[in-house]
Amino acid sequence: MKSNELFHISVLLDKSIELLNIKEDGLYLDMTLGAGGHSQAILDKLGNKGSLIAFDQDMLAINNAKERFKDYPNFRAIHSNFSNVENKLAELGINRVDGIIYDLGVSSMQLDIAERGFSYNHDALLDMRMNQEQTLSAYEVVNEYCKKDLLYILRKYGEEGHASLIVKGIIKARNKQAIKTTYELVDIIKQSLPQKVLKKKGHPAKLTFQAIRMEVNQELVVIEQSLHQALRLLNVNGRIVVISFHSLEDRLVKNIFKEYTTSQLPKELVDVRGLENIEYQLINKKVILPNEKELLHNNRAHSSKLRGIKRIIRGDENE
Numbered sequence: 001m002k003s004n005e006l007f008h009i010s011v012l013l014d015k016s017i018e019l020l021n022i023k024e025d026g027l028y029l030d031m032t033l034g035a036g037g038h039s040q041a042i043l044d045k046l047g048n049k050g051s052l053i054a055f056d057q058d059m060l061a062i063n064n065a066k067e068r069f070k071d072y073p074n075f076r077a078i079h080s081n082f083s084n085v086e087n088k089l090a091e092l093g094i095n096r097v098d099g100i101i102y103d104l105g106v107s108s109m110q111l112d113i114a115e116r117g118f119s120y121n122h123d124a125l126l127d128m129r130m131n132q133e134q135t136l137s138a139y140e141v142v143n144e145y146c147k148k149d150l151l152y153i154l155r156k157y158g159e160e161g162h163a164s165l166i167v168k169g170i171i172k173a174r175n176k177q178a179i180k181t182t183y184e185l186v187d188i189i190k191q192s193l194p195q196k197v198l199k200k201k202g203h204p205a206k207l208t209f210q211a212i213r214m215e216v217n218q219e220l221v222v223i224e225q226s227l228h229q230a231l232r233l234l235n236v237n238g239r240i241v242v243i244s245f246h247s248l249e250d251r252l253v254k255n256i257f258k259e260y261t262t263s264q265l266p267k268e269l270v271d272v273r274g275l276e277n278i279e280y281q282l283i284n285k286k287v288i289l290p291n292e293k294e295l296l297h298n299n300r301a302h303s304s305k306l307r308g309i310k311r312i313i314r315g316d317e318n319e
């Protein structure tokens with residue numbers, strides 16, 4: 001397989017691009033380049049004066065995009081965590097943009113390449129790093145985290161109802177010898193769970209793998225760090241749209257958007273002054289979900305949720 005043939009069906013593609021309300025001459029950020037599906041859709045809407053900067057912390061995505069978008073002079077790919085967005089743009093002399101998209105989580109290509117160690121369906125060394133230059137991998141989480149931390153991760157990020165049985169199994173196994181591969185971990189999880197749980201629908205290792213991946217990549221922490229920067233970067237009429245796949249991600253996005261679209265002044269003061277000074281507005285009051293057709297064609301769409309926010313004024317430009 002050539003690198004520019006990497007496969008990933010973009011989720012909520014049309015709706016998210018519609019929500020961005022792209023101006024032909026605007027400057028846009030794709031924070032999660034992946035296989036480039038959303039980037040392509042943005043580039044299709046931009047004219048000569050518009051441009052797109054895309055971030056990914058995975059070199060695979062960056063190299064793939066450099067080839068795929070080589071004929072677009074208005075495209076630039078940056079290999080970085082999106083939590084560094086303000087600094088990376090400042091290096092280019094940019095401090096304002098017109099729209100930003102996040103399509104969170106892992107791409108199908110990351111899951112499908114066995115050696116990346118993301119998938120319980122492929123046998124590989126325990127890895128799960130989106131950024132191959134990072135030192136923390138799934139191996140350290142599984143073999144070196146204390147019982148309390150493992151329990152916390154499985155319960156919080158995995159919402160795994162059988163966390164304590166699984167952690168007990170992991171600790172017992174790693175006391176004999178280090179757990180090196182995805183299949184070893186899958187076997188330990190299966191041996192830790194009672195038959196009636198194993199008979200239930202869904203892979204028994206799914207939630208544990210999800211939890212470990214979120215810890216390895218510090219997924220919730222970086223979303224929060226990045227969203228505050230993204231909100232500061234927005235021009236008036238600029239928009240941010242976020243596609244999330246996990247209830248904790250969606251809750252985080254929802255709460256941050258709420259914080260920015262609700263007055264921080266006491267209600268009595270707002271009533272008296274008639275002035276709320278709110279700089280942002282939700283694009284849609286309600287979360288947007290994929291339709292039946294998309295659910296039928298793309299399994300990854302099942303837990304997806306889309307939210308958007310727009311900037312209506314810039315307080316710092318009105319002073």
Ligand SMILES: C[S@@+](CC[C@H](N)C(=O)[O-])C[C@H]1O[C@@H](n2cnc3c(N)ncnc32)[C@H](O)[C@@H]1O
Nearest residue numbers: 010032034035036037038056057081082103107
């Ligand atoms: C779901 S995929 C994006 C798919 C893309 N929208 C498409 O249509 O092809 C998510 C991508 O974001 C990247 N990613 C996730 N978290 C990131 C972060 N904190 N910083 C930079 N890239 C990140 C992953 O490496 C992955 O390639």
